[in-house]
Amino acid sequence: MTHRICFTLLQSLPREQALRMVKRLQELNEKERIAANIVKNQLLKIVSGGQTGADRAALDCAIQFGLEHGGWCPAGRIAEDGVIPQHYQLNELEDAGYKQRTRQNVIDSDGTLILNLGELDGGTLATSRLAKHLQKPCLVVQLDSDAVEDDVASVISWLAQSNIKVLNVAGARESKRNGSYQLSREFLQQLFTELEITE
DSSP: OOHHHHHHHHHHSOHHHHHHHHHHHHHHHHHHHHHHHHHHHHOOEEEOOOOTTHHHHHHHHHHHTTOEEEOEEOGGGEETTEEOOTTSOOEEOTTOOHHHHHHHHHHHSSEEEEEEOSSOOHHHHHHHHHHHHTTOOEEEEETTSSOHHHHHHHHHHHHHHTTOSEEEEEEOOTTTSTTHHHHHHHHHHHHHHHTTOOO
């Protein structure tokens, strides 16, 4: 719930009910702070497959905020825009394509965060199903929702509860969901800022 909506709601409530709600919000904020502190101290590495869109945004944010990054990419470091640049510390899977790369990143991480735009389909849906099949934690965030603040809090809580040290970030490639890179990067920047990970 955004601060503006919350303030408007509180003004419309009877005094006692508003006070109870303020107390509840303070308790929730304290829980969020505790969860953020846990995640800040446990999150060690961001991995992705290096594709355009959400994958690349995750790697760029990891670099920006000084987090270790890596992951697996297809043989030849291929992506839809050509060869994945060498400054991304990705390992090539010999004789393997996108599906094998996705599988290995899900296996090697403690959980997968999917940053999605529009309908969950294609490779992004396959990633979600694979994580479920392998019984690995997976959370889907809809970047086109109006609840970004709530989504950041949900991700922090999920990271803490799932004890995620190595986070796989996935999502649609840029050509499939235009704006995926920018929205993913903005979301991750807000997440890492909330976690007080130093740039």
